[in-house]
Amino acid sequence: MKNIYFVILALVILVYMVQSVRKNSLSIKTSFWWIIGCLLILVLAIWPKSIDWFANMLGIDYPPALFLTLCVVFLWVVDFKYSKKIQEQQEKITDLAQELSIVRAKIKDMEKKEKNK
């Protein structure tokens, strides 16, 4: 089997992903796209002809081009998804920090008033 290295690589990444989920360092929701990616690499490593068949079906002459395009699109989608997520979280962090600043100043004032009583 020519692609044994790719099968091993896909299995190692898959095990690593599953382990990360088990250790709670990666959430189930976040792991979804990465596990799907690993499974795709595994499928392609076991049945490399499947990409040829798929490229032929789409009328692409050079099958590796299809593979690379799919990889780029996959990474682009994942990256875009996380850019949105980061923005969302940044807004929440700023909002929390601003509220915390206001509340902290209020507490300081109250403590000062209490001392002066």
Added chain:
Amino acid sequence: MEKTKDKILVVIPAYNEAENIEKVLKEIKKDIDYADILVINDCSKDNTYEIVRKNGVKCITNVFNMRYAMAVQVGIKYAYQNGYDYVIQMDGDGQHIASEAEKLYKEAKKTNADIVIGSRYLKDMGYPCPLFRRIGTKMFEKMIKLFTKRRIADPLSGFQCLNRSVIEKYAKIGNYPEFPDANLVIEMLLTGYKIVEVPVKMRLRESGESMHSGIIKPIKYMIEQLYTCIIIVVKYAGKRRFKL
């Protein structure tokens, strides 16, 4: 000095303004004594906080350095939560003159405007503006004119008076822009808010460093502003104009 029933808050974002802030606070206390003052200390490394407290002025110290816009938004949120009718935004570097702030408030009352901008360029007020900034301001003025058919001569001015509806809107904006300048003016005009300009005198900062100093920062700022303005126009293209 005019007495008023309105609750007015002067919001001053300050970062390393120990050398300027005392003078600013004294001027405000003298010229607009009917307004409350709130300094947002954006984690200054000098003794800005101590000076503000020594002058008996309320000070909120941010939990981390949030930069100019987010510091302003802290003040606006405070005003919203404490039921203020008007917010006057002033810089802590002494550029904005307290006696001129009254003009903004009076204009807001007179014209029922949502935002009153203190403008350096509406009339020649003798402001010695650096050439690069003047070119930038002119460019944004033309852009606002193109997109909103309104002339705003000084869209980069941070000297503004906001009424309650704008306070509410700004307090609730999740992604408050990093530089709330021409982009925010365009957004507010496109969403039906009334913006009025008043000619005011301003000074050049006496000490400390401006957030737009250097060569790279202003270029980066111009590119970001241009991009943001275009995106805002695209965002509101064809949408029904509304007000919060």
